[in-house]
Amino acid sequence: MTEYILEMRNISKEFPGVKALTDVNFQVEKGEIHCLVGENGAGKSTLMKVLSGVYPYGTYTGDIVYNGNVQQFKEINDSVAIGIGIIYQELALFPDLTVYENIFAGNEVRKGPVIDWNKTIRQSSELLQKVKLRVTPETLIKDLGVGKQQLVEIAKALSKDVQLLILDEPTAALNEDDSENLLNLLKELKAQGISCIMISHKLKEVIEIADKATVLRDGKTICTLDAKKGEITETRIIKNMVGREIEDIYPKRSHPENDEVVLSLENWTAYDAQLGRNVVKNANISLKKGEIIGIAGLMGSGRTELALSIFGNPKKYKVSGEMKLFGESKTLKHTSEAIKERIAYVTEDRKGDGLFLLQDIKSNISAAHLKGIAPKGVLNLNEEVKVGARYKDSLYIKASSLEQVVGKLSGGNQQKVSLGKWLFTGPKILILDEPTRGIDVGAKFEIYTIMNQLISEGLSIIMISSELGEVLGMSDRVYVMAEGEIKGELTSEQATQEAIMELATQ
Incomplete structure (x- = not known):
């Protein structure tokens, strides 16, 4: 007989004018990794907020059965108390506090009435090692990038005695190496008997890690796929998610034949006084009219710093080298100047x-x-x-x-x-920093289609992405960065995952 740690039976949830969930049924076995997939707005996060008590009992209909008992959570602390931990897509950390203070916030390690800071720091170090985050517990949250902050959130969840861990897009802000470390961590937790629910738009991850995958569409349960039966495939997931087959995630377009260079950087260097080092070192790149160049690299390689140094230098780096826009040397000292020069920047952190x-x-x-x-x-x-x-x-x-x-x-x-x-x-030059982070496969296809349309209208795009498939599928040329340097340039024919990773890890 199947032993379920969680059963959600006929869950319905309404907001004013919108029925977000309609008779959703969802079951998770003990010790399994169960992925929840669907387009944005399908109801995944709403379902998990019902489960965790964010939407309390009485605001929805249906039953939550946890370890065989019907639950009526009035607030999130009620679900935490019985072993349910949830990590939301929106980070909930205190930027001016240390990593160890954030990990144990609200769950302090005490020695009598007094907080035992030595034990707190020691346990934080152990948790950081577990999530493969190489920072000291004393580091301030505001000094960490989005990806590292996500790992702190996971460490925070693991500091509690969880039996069921829910992760809402946990790898959305991570590069491929960090994502792989996290997936391996979830497998380790599974081996320890911890059940996991993971919401993810990255179908490659779902295929790699899921024992089962449940698809939601328009607030309804469409199906549950079983890895043991060979049912978890990209084609099958996409068809159930969007109600149709998407033959090619990356819409085709012809590569440009225009040789007009709209932007070039020569020996471009950006020094960050706060960090006390160069975040971009002697970069040489060019961008042609009607072209998409991809900027690939691991987290911390300098990709976003390069983009910001081009877009009017809002971080006030000390910049040297030469920038040419449409054939003329330019020095942009403010984002308003970049906008006047027809440059636009879509940030990686839209929220x-x-x-x-x-x-x-x-x-x-x-x-x-x-x-x-x-x-x-x-x-x-x-x-x-x-x-x-x-x-x-x-x-x-x-x-x-x-x-x-x-x-x-x-x-x-x-x-x-x-x-x-x-x-x-x-704009004539559009910088897209992680353009599809945290969005579903259907919305990604729409973004890619829009990008191709903009290119056909004569715009030029610099695309920064941690998803190698996206870099390969959308770029005319690829520049690979590591430690602030351009390690190589690859044509679309030369670019492969192996070639990019070889350069990115130099």
């Missing part, structure tokens, strides 16, 4: 830096180019509506109206809003 989550769609789209809707210095709200509607339609943003708050949109639609915001500035 933290890219969008105003509490504002609506039209306000976000107009935010980077207010002059475009205020020709006489006064905002023309009717024009703002027209601009918002134009990009909502052209980018296929799925929302009830232009007044919908951006924070309530799915990840894929948030990314489209962020893209629309920068397209409204009228």
Whole structure:
């Protein structure tokens, strides 16, 4: 007889005007890794928030059965108390506190009434080793990148006596090596008897790690696939996720024949005074009109730093070398100067830096180019509506109206809003930093299609991505970075996963 640690029976959840979940059934066996997949907005995160008590008993219908007992969680602490741990896609750390203070926040190690800091630090070190994060416990969270902060979140969850660990897009901010370490960690936890639920849009990971995979679509359970029966394949998952087959994730386009160079860097170096070192070292790159160049490399290789140094240097690096834009030498001292020179930058952290989550769609789209809707210095709200509607339609943003708050949109639609915001500035060069991080396969296909359309209209794109398949599938040429240096340039014919990783690990 199958022994389930969790059964969610006929779960339904409504928000004003929206039925997010409809009679969802979901079962997890003890000691298995169960992946939950579906497009953005399918209901995955909502289902897990019901499970964890974020949406308390009484706000949904149906039953949660955990270890054979029906549960009525009134708050998240109730689920934590019985061994359920959840790590959300949005990080919940205190940036001005240390790693060890964050790991044990609310779960302090005490010696009588006093916190035992020595034991706290020692246990934190052990947890950091377990999640393969090579930083000292005394490091401040704000000094860590997004990927490393994610690993701290996982260490924090493991500091509690969890029996069922839920991870919502845990590898979205990680490079391939760190992602592989995490997947290996989940396998180790499984061997220790810990059950895991993992929400992921990375189908390669699902295929590698899942014992079972449940697909949600439009708030309903579509199917549960079993790895032992050979059912967990990319084709089968995609077909059930989107209701159709996507023959090619990376839409085809012809490679450009234009030799017009729109951007070049020669011996480009960026020194970070805070870190006390060069984050970009003697980089030489070129970008042609109507071309996509991919920037590949491991986390910390200097890819984002390179992008920021081009986009008006907002981090105030000490920059040397020569930048040429459309054949003319330029020195850009502020992001506003970069925008005037027709450069746009879509950040990797759309929630933290890219969008105003509490504002609506039209306000976000107009935010980077207010002059475009205020020709006489006064905002023309009717024009703002027209601009918002134009990009909502052209980018296929799925929302009830232009007044919908951006924070309530799915990840894929948030990314489209962020893209629309920068397209409204009228760029000729578009820098995309992790353009499909944390979005599903259907939304990825739409983003790629939009990229190809922009290229056909004469834009040039610099794409930074940690997903090698994305780099290979979308780039005309690939530059590989390691330790702030360009280690090599590969044509689309030369570029393979092995060739990229060989350069990235030099």
